[in-house]
Amino acid sequence: MSVQETAEAIRSMEIRGAGRIARAGVRALCEIAEAHSGDRESLLKDLDDAKEQILSSRPTAISLWNGVQAAMHGVADLPSAESVKERVVENSRAFIGRSERAMGSIGRIGANRIRDGDVVLTHCNSHAALSVIKEAHRQGKRLEVIATESRPWRQGVITVNELAAEGVPVTMIVDSAVRSVMRSVDLVLVGADTITSSGVLINKIGTSQIALIASEARVPFLVCSETYKFSPVTLFGELVEIEERGRAEIIGDADVSENVEVRNPVFDATPPEYIDSMVTEIGMIPPFAAYEVIVKILGPDYIFENKE
Ligand code: RUB
Numbered sequence: 001m002s003v004q005e006t007a008e009a010i011r012s013m014e015i016r017g018a019g020r021i022a023r024a025g026v027r028a029l030c031e032i033a034e035a036h037s038g039d040r041e042s043l044l045k046d047l048d049d050a051k052e053q054i055l056s057s058r059p060t061a062i063s064l065w066n067g068v069q070a071a072m073h074g075v076a077d078l079p080s081a082e083s084v085k086e087r088v089v090e091n092s093r094a095f096i097g098r099s100e101r102a103m104g105s106i107g108r109i110g111a112n113r114i115r116d117g118d119v120v121l122t123h124c125n126s127h128a129a130l131s132v133i134k135e136a137h138r139q140g141k142r143l144e145v146i147a148t149e150s151r152p153w154r155q156g157v158i159t160v161n162e163l164a165a166e167g168v169p170v171t172m173i174v175d176s177a178v179r180s181v182m183r184s185v186d187l188v189l190v191g192a193d194t195i196t197s198s199g200v201l202i203n204k205i206g207t208s209q210i211a212l213i214a215s216e217a218r219v220p221f222l223v224c225s226e227t228y229k230f231s232p233v234t235l236f237g238e239l240v241e242i243e244e245r246g247r248a249e250i251i252g253d254a255d256v257s258e259n260v261e262v263r264n265p266v267f268d269a270t271p272p273e274y275i276d277s278m279v280t281e282i283g284m285i286p287p288f289a290a291y292e293v294i295v296k297i298l299g300p301d302y303i304f305e306n307k308e
Helices: 003-011 018-035 040-055 062-072 081-111 127-138 155-165 175-184 207-216 232-236 287-298
Strands: 119-122 144-148 170-173 187-190 201-204 221-224 267-270 277-280 283-285
Touching (some): 003 018, 018 062, 018 127, 062 232, 081 127, 081 221, 119 127, 127 221, 187 207, 283 287
Parallel strands (some): 119 187, 187 221
16 A cells, blocks of 8 residues: 555545554555665655655544654664665564554453453444453453444444454444443443543543443443553643544434534543553553653653654
8 A cells, every 4th residue: 555545544444443543654654665766865755755644644543643753763863775764664563563462462461350251341443452352252251242333433333243253242332322231331441542641541432421431330441552552742731633524424314404513523532530440561550650651661762852
């Protein structure tokens, strides 16, 4: 896929989910470097243009920004086209490899929190949350899943089919049924698009309502997230942009008057008070440890090189 095709596939949600879009963006940069035969300046310019296209494809998930920073790390000072190519390819492969391994670690760590007989509720379609559920199932734990439909894109359909294919008993509900079923739920598992330096979770619209309902019912609410979903730019006071998409996604073929305003915010913010724990590849951490993850795990390369 060319960079334009990758950016378009992310924008149109053919490629979706914060982890997948980050890996796709990084792969596109890697392919530019691998295929390039010009001099250092033209390679740097092509990479820079590609970076802009990828970053403008979807605004909310910081995974995309962190992936691009990782791919381009240390490249600007290199003396030749060959050294730039080598570095981008090496960085990209390292990021993608780490990201894929993180899924396995999150699955194993999170599965320890699932007990035999648990009912788990999940929202939208998160690779990280599903990795936990599938791992617990593979370990032979009996569990049932309740999955929300996740209007308007209905990513819940992907979730339920994926789980059914693995043999996990799964029930689909409409988003507004969450409170009605919460009494039979033992654990909520969701993914993350961005986690701010103060531990606020940005994830699929409706996540914050589920967190409130879980809190009311005293049901643990866990966020499954690779560390590259934590946002260095929020340390500098930047706000997370919540993507708003078109009205057609909401109304479909319904006969809605043009005089009606339709809003389609795609993500929402869940405060750390409603989050019991975050399952990351470095372990279970409290949301209030987000600052430390950004400073100590992502580290100064992500923070200071990119933000003067
Ligand atoms: C997907 C979504 C997912 C996170 C985490 O939204 O909100 O919960 O991206 O996913 P969309 P993952 O469908 O709009 O991209 O764990 O796969 O990274």
